[in-house]
Amino acid sequence: MTRPRIYLAGPDIFRRDAFARGKELKRMCAAYDVEGLYPLDCCPLQDSEDIHRQCTAMLQSADAVVADISPFRGKHMDPGTAWEIGYAEALGKPVFLWSTDTRPMVERIVGELDIEHGVKVRDADGMLIEDFGKPENLMISNSRSFVYARPELAIDQAAGLLEARAETRKTIKAGWRRMRAIGVGVLALVLVTMAVIIWARADM
Numbered sequence: 001m002t003r004p005r006i007y008l009a010g011p012d013i014f015r016r017d018a019f020a021r022g023k024e025l026k027r028m029c030a031a032y033d034v035e036g037l038y039p040l041d042c043c044p045l046q047d048s049e050d051i052h053r054q055c056t057a058m059l060q061s062a063d064a065v066v067a068d069i070s071p072f073r074g075k076h077m078d079p080g081t082a083w084e085i086g087y088a089e090a091l092g093k094p095v096f097l098w099s100t101d102t103r104p105m106v107e108r109i110v111g112e113l114d115i116e117h118g119v120k121v122r123d124a125d126g127m128l129i130e131d132f133g134k135p136e137n138l139m140i141s142n143s144r145s146f147v148y149a150r151p152e153l154a155i156d157q158a159a160g161l162l163e164a165r166a167e168t169r170k171t172i173k174a175g176w177r178r179m180r181a182i183g184v185g186v187l188a189l190v191l192v193t194m195a196v197i198i199w200a201r202a203d204m
Contacts, residue, residue, distance in 0.1 A: 004162035006155065007037045007059050009085065010068025011078035028152045032159035037062055059088055064158045066151065069136050070100040075109050077136055085140060094161055096154040097140070097147045104133045 006029055012021045022038035029036030037058045039051075059065070065088040069077040077099075088095050101108055111121040111129050121129045134141040141147055148154040 003033060003035045004063045004159070005035045005037055005061060006158050006162075007062035007065045007084070007088070008039070008151075009065055009081045009088075011070070011072045011081060012068065013039050025151060025155075028155050029159075031152075032155055034155070034159045034162060036155075055084065056087065059084060059093075060091065062088075062093060063162050065093055065095045066154045066158050067095060067097055068099065068151065069097050069140060069147065071108070075105075077140065082140060094158065095145060096158045097136075097145050098149065098151050098154040099135055099147050100149075102135050102147050102149055104131070104135060105129055105137075106131050108135065 008022070008025050008029075012018060012025070015021055018040060022040055026036035026038055039055050039058065041058070042054055065085065067081050067085050069081065069085075072078040072081075085095050085097075106121050106129050109123055109129050111123055121131060123129055130138060132138055135147050148157070
């Protein structure tokens with residue numbers, strides 16, 4: 001039986017130890033009996049179109065996504081990972097988030113009180129900082145997505161959901177098999193009854 005597949009999105013591919021990190025994340029997945037799909041699995045592609053094609057193909061083949069939304073090159077997450085999260089959600093795949101910094105944005109981004117409105121918080125450039133108690137933009141971190149502090153926690157939740165879905169599918173299939181068996185039995189009984197009636201009338 002094929003193990004469920006989890007796409008491991010995040011900026012780890014830019015690390016000096018990117019391949020070693022990929023193996024570590026995949027070992028975490030294996031510990032929960034799921035297969036981890038790491039963007040560098042095939043080979044270190046150089047062409048941007050090849051990289052895009054490979055990542056989208058892996059996302060399409062995955063059953064779920066675990067994404068690292070840790071601050072990357074600034075206060076916010078890696079933009080490529082943000083795109084992958086949106087693509088996965090458009091495909092209807094469950095997404096699980098984790099970050100090395102789970103503080104709300106207003107705590108993580110240095111802000112100052114907006115004197116004009118009295119309650120809003122703005123950054124040094126005067127831009128409004130979202131204050132929804134989430135560590136990332138509301139389109140990424142919303143009411144449906146809890147942000148875990150470590151990758152293994154997100155992988156654990158993703159694996160649990162996929163296992164529950166697999167059990168549900170097994171139950172449904174077993175139910176359909178029982179219904180078909182009952183249907184065949186009822187049909188056979190009806191045919192036998194009709195045959196008996198026809199035989200009885202012919203004998204009269």
